[in-house]
Amino acid sequence: MYATLEGLRRFDIPHKFEVVSIISLYAQWIREGRLKVDPAWNTEGLKFSVQDPCKLVRQSLGDPVADDLRFVIKSVVGEENFIDVWPNKSNNYCCGGGGGALQAGFVDNRRQHGKTKFDQLQDTGADVVITPCHNCHTQVKDICDHFGGKWQTTHLWGWIVKALQR
Amino acid sequence: MSENYNLSKLRTRLKKQIEQAVPEARIDYCLTCGLCASGCPASGIEDMDPRKFLRYLVLGQDDIILQTNWIYSCSLCQRCKYACPMGIDVGRLVYEVKGMRPVEDRPKNLQKSCDLQKAGNSTGIPNDDFVWVVGDILEEIHETEPEWSDLKAPMDKVGAKFYLNQNAKEPTVEPEEMVPLWKILHAVGIDWTYSSKWWDGANYCLFTGDPEDWELTTRLQAETVDDLGCTTYINTE
Amino acid sequence: MPKGSVLVVGGGIAGVQAALDLADSGFLVHLVEKTTAIGGRMSQLDKTFPTNDCSACILSPKLVECGRHLNINLLTLSDLVSLEGEPGNFKAVVHQRPRYVDPTKCIACGLCAEKCPKKVDNEYNLGIGKRKAAYLSFPQAVPLKYAIDPDNCIWLKKPGRCGACAKVCPAGAINFDDKAVDHELEVGSVVLALGFSPYDPSELDFTGYGRLANVITTMEFERYLSPSGPCMGHMERPSDGKEPKRVAWLQCVGSRDINRSCHPYCSSVCCMFAIKQAVIAKEHAHGEFAPSIFFMDMRTHGKGFEEYYNRARENGVSFHRARVHSILPADDEGNLRLRYVNEQGGIEFAEFDMVILSTGLEVDKNTIKLAERLNLELDEDNFIKTDVFNPVATSRPGVFVCGAVAEPKDIPQSVMEASAAALEAGSILAPARWSATAVKEYPLERDIHAEPPRIGVFVCHCGINIASVVDVKAVTEYARTLPDVVFSQDNLFTCSQDTIDQMVNTIKEQNLNRVVVSSCSPRTHEPLFQETLRDAGLNKYVFEMANIRDQDSWVHKNEPEAATVKAMDLTRMAVARVRGEEALPYHTVKVDKSAVVIGGGIGGMTAALSLAEQNFPVTLVEKSAQLGGNANNLFRTWQDDKVQPYLAETIAKVNNHPRIDVQLSCEITEAGGSVGKFTTTLSNGQNLQHGVAVVAVGGKAYSPEGDWQFLYGQNDKVHTLLEIDRMLIDESEDFKATGQAVFIHCVGSRIPERPWCSRVCCTHAIDQAVKLKEMNPDMDIFMLYRDIRTYGQRERLYQKARALGIIFVRYDLDHIPAVSEDSGQLIIKTHDPIVDAEITLQPDLLVLATAIEPQATGSSVAKFFKCAIDAHGFLLEAHMKLRPVDFATDGVYLAGLCHYPKPLEETIAQAKAAAARATIVLSLDEVPAESITAQVDPAKCVGCGVCVEVCAYNAVSMDEDKNISLVNADLCKGCGACVAGCRSDALTLQNIGNEQIMAAVEAAFD
C-alpha cells in the first residue's frame, strides 16, 4: 500500500485510478449489507487479535483503516472474541519484518526486533492473530514459532468466507 | 573505555549528503531527547538506536553509520517520527543510508527481490505461471465446490472497475489462499480483474534504498492499471 | 481630558492585580470576566512553587478586595465584543450573559445546587466529578453568587419542566427571565489579561490520555490535590480511587514540539509545576511514595527554583533525563508501564500507578477571535504580540497586555506584568486620575468611650462549612448568655452583601458598641467586617473575630460535639478580648509626592521615566559616573533588537526630563522615615524628602575562577559573553577567521557556592552563537551545556541555533569540560553522553557564559530602607508569588538584577511594575499609617533604652529630661518588638495588649 501510494506521490507518477485498501472495502461492503457475515460459526469462542501493518496504518491511511480492520474482524468473529493490543493502530509496534528485514538476513536481529511484538501478542492470549499484510504474516508466524507462541497466524479473508452468508 | 572523537575540525560528509537527498531530514533539529529510542523496537540492536544514529551523523562519525547492520533492523516503520517532537523520520534517513551501501555489500536476498520485481514480480516466476495457477485453482473449485461453480477470477479484463493485485507468495507457495478473496469479491458482486503483466502486490524496491528502482516499479504498476482502464486499485495488503 | 476609567479583560491573577493597581491609583476599572467568578487558573491550583503556599489562601484576599473595591466594577459572564476609538477615549461593548440568579438577592446558601437534579461535568475540576446546573465554581468564588448554566438547566431548555431551585431558594433569587445585557463602556485604556488554556493531549494517542484511566494532566492532578477539588485533597487515582504510590510525570507534552502539537515554544512553568506536584504529593501520601520525573532539560530558571529542584532530588524525587514514547498498560489493574532509554542508550522499564502529563500552555481559541475583533497582532505562536522594549504594549496604542496570553509565564512574572500594564494604562490617563472614581463616605463616628460595653455576636454557618459540624444555633444561644452580650444572631453567610447590610442596621438598632463575628479567617474577612462597623458609625477597632471554621469545623469534622464546645470557647474568648477594646484614631501620613530611584541602569531609568512621565519628580541616584549599567555592554536581545540605540535613547530621555534629577557618582548614606515620608541623605550631602523609593541597583557578572576559570585571563582566546557583546557592538571583524568556537554554559551558576540559575545565559550564549554563525557560516560551534533553559518563546532561538548546525553537547558536574592549552592553542575535552565518547575540540574562541551575582551595594541600600535580602545577597521581595516588586517595607519597591538575574525585557517590565506600585502611594494625598501603635506608661518606664535599640523603624526615642521613652506614632509600625523587649512592662500595644490577651486566656479556662 505504502509503496504504491508513497511511490506515486514521491515520484509524482501520473495515474488515473484511486488506490484503496481491501480492508476499507470489506468494511464498506459489510456496512452496506453487500457482504453478509455472521459470527455464529465461532461457537467455541476462538479469540482473535490483530497486527496493524505499519505501512498500511501509520504510514498510509491512519486510524480510520485500523478501525475498519477491527470492525471487519469483530463482525466476522464476534465482538467479544476480539482482544486488542496496546499500543495499536497508528501507534502500533512494527512486527520487525518490514523494511526488507525479512529478506535481509540478520535473523537474530530481526527476531530481537520482533520480540516486542511477540510479547505484546502473547499477552493477549489470543488463539488467532490476523495479519493483513504478507510481511507481517511471515514475521508474526516466525516469532510465534521461534519464541514458543501458541497462536495461529492467518490472513483475514479466510475468516470472512467462514462467516459468509450467501 | 569510551571512544575519543577528535572534532578539531568537524566533517559531516554523510549528513550533508543525506540532507541534500532529503530536504526535510532535519537531522540538526534533534534534541537528543530519546523519545524515538524509547519507542523504537529496534533500539539496542547492534548497539544502536535512532537517537544514536542521528548523533553519529551530527558528530561526523560516518564510518560507524556506513558499517552498522542496524540499518537492516530498522524496518522504516516510522514509529519514531510519529511522536518525535521534531518530527524527524529516522527511517527515511536509514533508507538513504541503505542506498549508500554498494550493491555488492547489500544483503543478497533483499536486492534480489527488488531486481526480480523490476522484471515483473518479486519471486521471479514467469507471468504465464501466474495465469496458469489462477486458472488451475479456479477449475478445481468449480469441480469440488458446486455452490461456487460460478466463481470467477478475471484476467486482463479491460474496463473492469477494480484492479486487484496479489502478493506473489500466494501463487507460488500457497495458491489456495487466493480463493477466499475471489469468493468475497464474487459474493459482493463487483467487476474486477487481475493483470497478467503486473500482478504482484509487494514491492521490495522500497527497501533497498534506490529510489530509481522504486520509481520504476511504481511507474510500471501505474501504467498497467491505467492501460486496463480500472478506476480503483485495490491493494490486498 | 481623557477618560478616567480603564477596561481590564480577564479575571485571573494578572487581571485582578492590574485592576487593583489601577483602582488604587485613581481610576475606575471595569473588570470583565468570562466565567461566573474571578480567580482564573490560579484558583484551580492547590499549592504554588517555590514557597508551597496554598494557592487559594494567598489569592483569596486579592479576590475579596477586588470584589469589594468601590472603584472596580466587576462584570462576570462577560465578553468584550468590540472596541472603538483611540487611547484616552475608547468605546467598548461588553456582552454580559444572564446569570439567572439575582446576585443582589443570592445569599449563597447552596440550596439551589443541592436540589438541582441535573448533573453536569465539572469544568472547574477539568471534568473530574460533577456539579449541578445551578452551581458555584469554587467555595472562595468572588462574587460568591450561584449561577445557572443555561446549556444544562432543565427549565431553561423547557420552561415549566423543573424549577426545583426556584422553589427552594429562600431569597427568591432565581430569575429564569434574566436577559443578556450589552454594556457600552467609555474607557481611556484597556488591559488584556486573557490567560491561557492548558494544552489538550487527547490528540497524542501515544500518551494514552483519554484511553488509559490513570493517565491525567498536571492541571487535573492539581484538582485531585486541592482540598476544594473532587477528592477533597485526598490523592486518588481515577481508575479505582486507590492512593497512587508510584507516579511519573512526563514533561514537555505539547511543548517544544513542532511535530504533533505545533507548539515550538517552551511553556516555562511545567518543570517547576511537576517538581512541586511531586513534592506536595509526597507530603499528601500516606506512607511510601515514589515520584519520578521524565524530562529533556530541567528548566528551573526562576528565583529559588534551582534550590527547590535540588531539595526535591535530595528528598527522593527521581529525575530521568529521557523522554518516553508511549504509555502502556502494565496489567488489568490500571497500572502503567514505561519503556525508556537512558542517556547512554540503555533500555529501561518502569511501572507506575499513575502517569501525569506535564501539558503545556496555549492561547485560548477565543483569544484569537478577540484579537481579530480588536485588530491586535498575534505572533507566530498566536500569543499577543508585544514590543521587547515595552513588554506590555500591544500593536494597538492604548491596549496593553499582561500574563500568559503574551507568552507562557509563571505567576510572579504575570503579576509583575500586570502592574506594568496598569502603569501604562494609567499613565496615559494621568490627567484624569480620580475623575471617574467614587469616594467612600462613612457616617460620623459615634463616641463610645463612656458607654458600658454592648456586645453583638454574629455566628456564621458558612454555608455547610461550619454548620455541618458545629451546632451554630447552640453557639448563638450560648453567646447571648455571655456577659455584656446584648445581641446574637446566626447567618448563613455573614459576608454576603445582604447580611452585611443587615448587620449595619442591627448595630444601629441594638446600639451595639463592640462586635464579634464567629466565622472564618481574619486574614481574608476582617477588613470587610471592619468596614461594616464604620458604615454603622463605629470605630473599626472595636471588633474581634473567632475562627470557628479553619480552626474548628474543618479540623474536627468527626467530632461535632467537641467542635461545638470549641466554637463556644473561641467565641467566649473573642468576646473577652473585644470587651476591653477602645476606639483608636486613624493615623495618616501626608505624602511627599516625589520618588528616589537608586540605580541608573535600564531598570532604574525605566522606573524613573515611568514616574516622571506622570509628573512625579524623581531623583535618580547612580553610583558610577555613567548611566546605563550592564546594558552598556549588551549587543542585542534574543529577538534581534539592538540594545545600544535603545539605551542611548533612554539615557537621553532621562537626562532631558525636567522632572528627573540625575545624580551620578553618588550613593545613599542614610535613609529614614516610612511610606509617604522618607528622608534620604546622599553622599553629596543632599537631603531628600520623598514618598517612595525604587531600588534597582543591578547585578554583576561573575569573574571565572578556580574550577570554572577555563584559562580565562590566561589565554586571550577565552572571553565572557559580555566581552563578546562588546566586540559585536564595536563591529569587530575578529570572528571572520574563527574556525571553531566553543561556549561553556553555567560557568559559576548552579553550583553549591552559587546555587541559582542565572536565567539569561543560555539564551544569551545561544543568541551569540547564532550571531557568529550568521557572520561566518563556516564556523563550527559547540555549546557545552548542562540543561538548555531557553524558556518561553526563546525555545525558538534554540531551535534556530540547532537548525543552523550549532552542536549542543551536554556535560554534568562529574564531567566538567577540561580546558588546556598547547603553545597557545586551546584544547577542550568533553564527554558526549549519547554516544558515550570523549570529544576533543580545538577552538579559536572559547566563550564562558558566566553567572550573574548581586551587587554588594544591594544589601547596604536594603538596610537603609529596612528591606530584607536573601541568603545569596539578592533583594527579597514581600512575597515571591504575589508581591514580586514590593518590599515588606511599604513604599519601597525593587526591580532588575538586584532581585534576580533576568533579561532586559523582564527588567523593563519589573521596573514599570515597581513604578506602578509607587504610583499608588504618590497618587494619594495621604496614606493610612498604623493605628495600633505602642504606648508608653511613664509610671513604669525606667529609661533603660532597650526599646530604642530594638525598634527597626526608629520610632522610639528617649526623653532625656524625664528619662522615659517616647514613641513616635507616625513611625511606629505596631510590630511589638519594643513591647516584647521591655523588661518593665511599660510598653503596650493598643487593643492587643496584655489586658486583652489575659482576658482571652482567662476566658479560655472559664
Ligand code: SF4
Ligand atoms: S525523538 Fe526526535 S528529537 Fe528526540 S532524540 Fe529522537 S530524533 Fe531526536
Ligand code: SF4
Ligand atoms: S523507523 Fe526505524 S528507527 Fe524509526 S521506530 Fe521504526 S524501526 Fe525504529
